[in-house]
Amino acid sequence: MFLSYTIVFLSLLLAGLIYYRLAKQFGIVDQPNHRSSHTRVTVRGGGILFPLAVVLWWMSHDFVNTWMVLGIVWISAVSFLDDMYTLSRKLRLGVQFLGLSMAFYDLGVFEQESWWTLPFLYFMALGVINAINFMDGINGITGLYGLVFFGCLLAVNIYMPIFSESLIRYVILALLVFLIFNLRKDAKMFAGDVGSISLAFLIIYFLVQWYLASHNWTIILFLLIYGADSLITLVHRLVRGENVALPHRSHLYQILANQLRQDHVVIALLYALTQFVVNFSLFVYPRTVPGDLLGFAVLLATAIIYLSIKIPLIKKYGIYTK
Numbered sequence: 001m002f003l004s005y006t007i008v009f010l011s012l013l014l015a016g017l018i019y020y021r022l023a024k025q026f027g028i029v030d031q032p033n034h035r036s037s038h039t040r041v042t043v044r045g046g047g048i049l050f051p052l053a054v055v056l057w058w059m060s061h062d063f064v065n066t067w068m069v070l071g072i073v074w075i076s077a078v079s080f081l082d083d084m085y086t087l088s089r090k091l092r093l094g095v096q097f098l099g100l101s102m103a104f105y106d107l108g109v110f111e112q113e114s115w116w117t118l119p120f121l122y123f124m125a126l127g128v129i130n131a132i133n134f135m136d137g138i139n140g141i142t143g144l145y146g147l148v149f150f151g152c153l154l155a156v157n158i159y160m161p162i163f164s165e166s167l168i169r170y171v172i173l174a175l176l177v178f179l180i181f182n183l184r185k186d187a188k189m190f191a192g193d194v195g196s197i198s199l200a201f202l203i204i205y206f207l208v209q210w211y212l213a214s215h216n217w218t219i220i221l222f223l224l225i226y227g228a229d230s231l232i233t234l235v236h237r238l239v240r241g242e243n244v245a246l247p248h249r250s251h252l253y254q255i256l257a258n259q260l261r262q263d264h265v266v267i268a269l270l271y272a273l274t275q276f277v278v279n280f281s282l283f284v285y286p287r288t289v290p291g292d293l294l295g296f297a298v299l300l301a302t303a304i305i306y307l308s309i310k311i312p313l314i315k316k317y318g319i320y321t322k
Helices: 002-025 046-060 066-084 089-107 115-135 141-159 165-182 192-214 217-239 252-258 264-284 292-317
Strands: none
Touching: 002 046, 002 165, 046 066, 046 165, 046 192, 066 089, 066 192, 089 115, 089 192, 115 141, 115 192, 115 217, 141 165, 141 192, 141 217, 141 264, 165 192, 192 217, 217 252, 217 264, 217 292, 252 264, 252 292, 264 292
């Protein structure tokens, strides 16, 4: 087993090196602008390693879960095109909806869930996709956060064996390879939309699978830190009457990086470690899923702590995005 995973890791590393050279040659790069948190031209689309890992897993495991694999390939292909060209928002949303439908079909959602719960599932899933995409703004944050998510999922799988352990391991290997290029002061590659959206797709796939097995909403706490920064920032922008579809620099991690000039890697580690503490204390160590009361208490406490940190920074630095 160790040998097979080593071969997968080396194959993904080779793919990453080849893509890096090709992306530089064909100009698939990210040009910094006034809303960016980086200052150098950097290769974009390195997250193509994530769907590639899924395809490798599918080919080496008797072509199982084909609908899910088709979903991530479809979403990743359009997201990669969006990394090179600016595609219509409606087209991207439509493709995401189609890809999610494939994943839901693969999981048997349409057979197990009532018709009136489906709009809520789609709404939540599309929200997670866009939240993770917007949070992918500094070096290391997407890779490390994904590593914590899937690493803790392996631990949960010990007492609740409902996930494909081999698929999780393939994704973790892809994340490790990507971090070689991304977890540094001057990143060599960014994940791009193909990376953040395909990773979000996989996160949704496993969370929905977990929900179908437990029917407990508190599993969403596995994304607590990203969720708090995304949702509270979204609400704040809506209150201010901003166009929430436009890029901005008002997430807490962006304030830490741009106004406080904190190192990107340090911020990414802080987010990942905080989420790890949440996952370990609520899911891994207790070997169970938290109940409703504890879930609501954690949400409330997180919101209070988050606002107590962010509001003074907003006032001090006069952060507005209009």
